[in-house]
Amino acid sequence: MEASEPRRRRAAIVCVDDEPAVLAAVARDLRRQFGERYRIVRATSGPEALGALKELVARGEQVALLVADQRMPGMAGTEYLVEARKLVPDAKRVLLTAYADTEAAIQAINEVDLDYYLLKPWDPPEEQLYPVVEDLLTTWEAGAALESGGVRVIGHRFSRDSHDLRDFLARNRVPMRWLDVERDSEARELLAVAAVEDGRLPVALLEDGTVLERPTVLELAERLGVSAAPASDHYDLAIVGGGPAGLAAAVYGASEGLRTVMVEREAPGGQAGTSSRIENYLGFPTGLSGSDLARRATDQARRLGAELLTVQDAVSLRVEGAGRILQLSGGGTLSANCVLVASGVSYNHLTAEGFDTFTGKGIYYGAALSEARSCSEQHVVIIGGANSAGQAAVHFSGYARQVTMLVRGDSLAKSMSHYLIEQIAAIPNIDVRTGAQAIAAGGDDHLRTLRIRDADGEHEEDVDATFVFIGAAPRTDWLDGVVGRDERGFILAGADAKAAGFPLKRDPYTLETTVPGVFVAGDVRARSIKRVASAVGEGSMAVSLIHEYLAE
Structure with missing residues (x-):
């Protein structure tokens, strides 16, 4: 360990490798690029590194990153990371592997929640090492800032x-x-x-x-500067909704020279932003959280010049010649040549007895990840059987004593991805009950019990918190009478918009609605595929179509 430094000390990057030459090379390259921001701590074995971590934790020091070689005698890299995670659960974890060990590294993604694996040698470090480590440290710093x-x-x-x-x-x-x-x-x-x-x-x-x-x-948003007024009177593209589709459109619109503004009623990321872990998104083999995806996309959109307005919502749309006018919940208006509706969906509310009374008092709709730590050693119930419910169950299982999933259907396979079903089956404190539903909630000043109906009849259970994921309804009431929608409120586009009465002689573009110049993307579109990747694809595709429309 290095000699003590004056408070406040830099967070540590802890490296462990039993080969002195490799350890020296790792430490040298990391110190060269990150030495001004982080302390580099070295160890020649897993036990030695664990001792160093215990000392850092005892002194109240932060650990940002763990770098471990896989092939070490006595304690393999994955074994060390399992133990290290117990000491510093928030530190990012990287495994150093040879090409022959890639299978072990991929397996470690699930076993130790690995963030990345690096193949040796990583030459040149400017291409093979530094970008990976910088990305991990940026993500860690964002989380550390939230905790501070x-x-x-x-x-x-x-x-x-x-x-x-x-x-x-x-x-x-x-x-x-x-x-x-x-x-x-x-x-x-x-x-x-x-x-x-x-x-x-x-x-x-x-x-x-x-x-x-x-x-x-x-x-609170106004005092913190989170909410802002539009900087311009008119835009090429106004996007309603800051989920994956809206963020993708903001990135592509701004990058291709359109004056772009995005309006989001709650927070960037939309419903996907509350996902604890998205593991089937292309290009992220270790998965990423919805909040990380939202943060990356938001930073990217702003860097490219898009304007983002949060805690604002569109409440109406009207057409004035070539202009499309959005009325905002804060009282202002936005004028644009084109509008992209990517307002997404919101979870349906349960109408069972007591659920409205205890909403926000033990009953929550969506993941509500801010409640996770408060659920430590408690009984948490997840209602629903689709991917969002499964991701929440896995996440809360790391905090709660018991997680009970209430699933109306007779199997998770009907609505949940296979990888999630396997994960849930391997977690001992998750209890999946099919053919079950909550029919009443009880308590005093907050939720204390649920009445559950299943194959064995009705019974009451003590619970501490309940999170509901029971299907979703589109956020399109504000477009009633303006844009064509189906019987459930989802927005018609392309051939469906033509059949519903598109007013021009030409056919509508694939993602164009019944109002020329108004496009739709993501979950709010009729017939859409409810996946993050498809929403991102539609958001970027919409910008290409908008360019065609503007060129008419």
Whole structure:
């Protein structure tokens, strides 16, 4: 270990390899590129590296990255990473392998939640090493910043208003610390200093010293600069919705010279942004979280010149000559030559007894990843049997004592990807119950029980939190009477739009709606394939079609 340094110390990159020459080369290359930002700690065996990690943790130091060789005597790289993960669960993990070991490396992706594997030698490091490590460190830094906390939110865990603030900050990747007034003494001390009464919760304490009592999401967004007004009066392309389809369109539209603005009602990423892990997205063999995908796409869109407006929603659309006018929820308007509707879908709400009463108080729609740590050693119920439900079950199993999945159908195979079914089957604290449904929720100030009906009849179970994924409805009410929709509210495009009364002599473009110049992409389109990759494809394809439309 290196000699002690003055606080605050740089986070560590810990490298372990039993071959001195390889270890020296790894440390040299990493120090050359990242030495100013990180300390490079070396070890010649798995046990020695674990000892170094224990010392770092005991001193309160951060560990950003673990780099381990696979072939080491006594303790293989994968064995070491399994143990290291228990000490530093948030550190990124990289395995060094020879070509002959790639099979072991791929297997380790599932066994140790590996982030990447590198083939030796990595020459030149500028191409084979540095881009990979930089990407991993950037992702780690984003997570570390969120944990360090800029905004402090004080409230009751089972408060709908508190949950809404926490979820908004988490999904928009705003650094935040959550303080439960019933569990954290610091919360009560801060309330006393700020002279805030318990009835005025939740409270947001900003870094500039501002105290916001019972703020709405919009008020908090405005104070933090998350919400913004349009910078221009007119755009080539206005995108409604910031999910994968909308973000893809923002990236391609801006990169191809269109003045592009994207409007998102909650946070970039849309419904996909709440996914704990997307493992079948092309090009990411270790998978990535929905929030990581959203962060990468958002940064990319902004770098290329797209304008992103969050905590804004489109409430109406009207046609004025060649212009398409969007009315925004904040009171303003957007004018554009073309509009792309990528507003996505929202989870259906259960109408069973008690579910509305406890929404935000133990019952949540979607993954609500901000609640995961609060579910430590508790009983969590997931209602639904599609991929989103499966991803949530896997994620919460890492925190909860027990995760129970209630699936109406007789099998997961009807609606869930095979890889997820295998993962769930291998996790001991996930209990899948097919042919089961929740028919009532009970409690006092928050959820405490669910009444469940299954093949054995009805019975009541104690639960701590429930997350609901039971199908989705399109967000298209704001287009009623303007754009053609099917009986379920999904937007008609292409041949369907022509059959519904497209007004021009030419055929509509593949993703064009019944209103010329208004296009649709992603889950909100009728007949769409509900997958992240297809939404990204449609978003990028829409921009090509929009270019054709503008050239008419």
